Structure formats: structure tokens, C-alpha cells
Amino acid sequence: MGIDATTPGDGDVTLVFSLGAARSLADPAAAFADARRWSRHVGIVANEADQVAAFARDHGVENDYELTNWDKWGTLADVREESAAPRCVFVGTTRADERVATETGYEFLRVDEAAEKAGWELSEPGATGAGGEGNEDGRLARLRRAVRDALSRFR
Template identity: 45%
Template structure:
């Protein structure tokens, strides 16, 4: 199966940087979708408290715990611990790309992943809502 522009399957670990995941309109739906084609799905960030809060707020069940590790250490250790053939890091910036490249993950920008997987970015949802309101005013 192919999704997000990469060949995927049971042998894949997928991690989202928290800021990238936060750009999505429905993180819970994205997690559910990603679970269909990934063995492990989780969140990596330097702010473990923010991740814990985000997980509770969006009712997510990540497959790995940061345990107080920063993004660099977490991505390195998760890569070793999961034992999957592929490790894909969905991020939002140059630091995320740098982390992925230095720790052996494939990097996919959140905009590319959203486009190819059919996930709605929050900015797209806001634009759609604005267009609907404008249409309502005009009709």
C-alpha cells in the first residue's frame, strides 16, 4: 500500500512532531488513518508536558512515550526500540528535517503528508469555513 508518498505497511513507524500534528484539522482522524498502514504511530517533541496535554485533549493513544527525552534522543531511541524496517518523521520545519536525517528517519513535511494522505490542514478548514460563510451572505 502507498500513502503520504511512500510505500508503507506493517514494517513502518510513523512519528509526528507536535507542531506538525497541531497543524492538522482532526489529529484523531489522522492517527486512526495512520494506524491502518503503520505498526507504530506517535508524537515527538521537546515539550513532553505539551505532548501529554495534547494527547489527552485529542484522545490520542501514541505507541511510544517520550519519557522526558528531547526530540533528538527520543527519535534515536524510538528508531532502535521499534525494530520496523522504516521510520518516517512528519515534521514542520528545518530542525525536524535535520533531526530526521541525523537519526536515520525519512522526513516528510506535514504539508506534503497531508496532501498525499488526504488529511485536512487547519488552515484549509478555516478557509473552507470562510468560503461557506461568504456564500451564505451572498445567497
């Protein structure tokens, strides 16, 4: 695991998105490019490194975080330890994301809050609402994304 030191910005924030949060962005490449203007490092973490790599490739997103065999918890802890930025912010969608952020020393922002503050558009505004993991619409949205991502591998 490591931070890719070849693409650091000069901001005071290390910004990390959960894969679910990145999938919620209407234009992930534009949001990441915007975030790079004010962040030292920007990337995506998840327990499924292959899904993160596929998402980054499919959406033209450069991920500053090297994902290996770590889960989200280990990756976030390593990024936090290696980052020289004074602030580390984790953008997520669920209560579990908030818990991992808190436990690993990150500020937590829900993707809808981050998008509003940064001026980014969300692709499915209702999918990341306050209902969290138990939200039926959220489950359906995650299922649709999983099927869409699986199908995209066969194109």
C-alpha cells in the same frame, strides 16, 4: 523511553509526528486512526513531554511513544533503535525537524506533503509553508496555538 508494544499495527512504517505537525492536522484523532491502519507504531515527539501529553489527551490521540526526560533527538533515536519496522518516517514542519530526522536515520516528510499523500486535512494551510521557521505567519500560528493550549489547561 519505549515503544508501547500493546498497540502495534502490522504495517511496515514507524510514523512519528512533531508536535507542530500534529497540531497542523484538522482532525488529529482521525489522521492517527488512519495512519494506524498502515503503520506499526504512530505517535508524537517534542522537547516538551507535558505539551505532547496534553495535546494527545485533548485530541483523543493515542501516543505509542513514552516520553520521559529525553528531548526530541533522544526520543527519535530510541524509537528508531527499538522499532522493528523497516521504515521510520518523521513528519515535521521546520528545517530543524528535517535535520533531526536526517541525523537520527528517519525519512522526513513535511506535514503538508504527508497530509496530501494520506488525504488528511490541515487546520491552517498557510502555517506550514516553505517559509519555515522565519515565516511570520508560522510564528503567529505557533503563538496562537501556544496561547490556545495554555488556556485549555484552565478549562
